[in-house]
Amino acid sequence: MTTTNSTFPFKKETNHETYPTSVKWHHGSSKYEIYQATLDNIEIEALLPHCVTTAAKIKKEVSTPTHVGPSLFKVFPRTLSIPLTTIWDHIVENIEDKTPENFDAAMTDFIAAHASEDDRHDLVQQLTHPVKPMNVPVQTFYYRLLELNEYVHWLPGEDAPLTPAQIKQALYDGMPKTWKERFVNSGMRFNQKTTAEICRYFRNQEQQAIFKQKQNADEQRTASRRKRRRGNNADDVKPGPAKFSGKRKPGESTRIADDTPCPIHPGSKHTWSECRLNAANVPHPKIHKQILYVNECTSQSVTHSGCFPQ
Numbered sequence: 001m002t003t004t005n006s007t008f009p010f011k012k013e014t015n016h017e018t019y020p021t022s023v024k025w026h027h028g029s030s031k032y033e034i035y036q037a038t039l040d041n042i043e044i045e046a047l048l049p050h051c052v053t054t055a056a057k058i059k060k061e062v063s064t065p066t067h068v069g070p071s072l073f074k075v076f077p078r079t080l081s082i083p084l085t086t087i088w089d090h091i092v093e094n095i096e097d098k099t100p101e102n103f104d105a106a107m108t109d110f111i112a113a114h115a116s117e118d119d120r121h122d123l124v125q126q127l128t129h130p131v132k133p134m135n136v137p138v139q140t141f142y143y144r145l146l147e148l149n150e151y152v153h154w155l156p157g158e159d160a161p162l163t164p165a166q167i168k169q170a171l172y173d174g175m176p177k178t179w180k181e182r183f184v185n186s187g188m189r190f191n192q193k194t195t196a197e198i199c200r201y202f203r204n205q206e207q208q209a210i211f212k213q214k215q216n217a218d219e220q221r222t223a224s225r226r227k228r229r230r231g232n233n234a235d236d237v238k239p240g241p242a243k244f245s246g247k248r249k250p251g252e253s254t255r256i257a258d259d260t261p262c263p264i265h266p267g268s269k270h271t272w273s274e275c276r277l278n279a280a281n282v283p284h285p286k287i288h289k290q291i292l293y294v295n296e297c298t299s300q301s302v303t304h305s306g307c308f309p310q
Helices: 043-061 065-079 084-092 100-112 117-130 136-154 164-174 177-185 195-236
Strands: 023-025 028-036 293-296 301-303
Touching: 023 065, 023 164, 028 043, 028 293, 043 065, 043 100, 043 136, 043 293, 065 084, 100 301, 117 136, 117 164, 136 164, 136 195, 164 195
Parallel strands: none
Antiparallel strands: 023 028, 293 301
């Protein structure tokens, strides 16, 4: 049974539109105060928790037993909107003895005016076949089971609330399948463990899962940073002159052409074939003559001493 569309989901939804306000009253010389938001929602998923929570706050605040009953009848309607207050006044108009027991009976009638027996049946089925949401901690899930089980007897109908043994089973059944398999494989026996021990085991599984998830996230962030760093370094590298790779294309020659200007004497007027430092030159009587050239700076005819002996 899924609990996605349940009337009372296991994950409480926070209502940011309502804010608790101060409700003050006194009984004799005793003064009391609680903080509670005003209920203006007639839907059972909002009405039932409001009723139970408000009554619990009043009972906890009042220290004198004889003040509890009158305080409940006096303060509770002050936390309701005008339409809901009208319904409440109609229910309690004939109640003269303001006792806690009569208040509980009146609140049961008030809740029954907005709920049905099907709501009670669905809630019991939800508790019997629970599924813990991923974003709800194990301990919170257990407390929510107890809280929803308390709602059952306030709803109209005959379905019985879960017993402590059934709550223990529901807690186990609601855990992820992998965690339950580890519990069985560890050799532990469900019937030999208390509810607190079952809860503690699954809290440890939860902590391990959180640690593993965090570790994986850290590794992914580290890998992402390294990838970005490598990409940035590659963008910063400026292209330089091509280097000889040691490989030559087929048929490609590395010899400098004879008519190329001399690479050893830049600015001179002789070619590479005329340079005496060219080891490939073949001695020739005509080449061994003195070569005259015009100096570009002095415009004088001088003997070139950089190539052949004079």
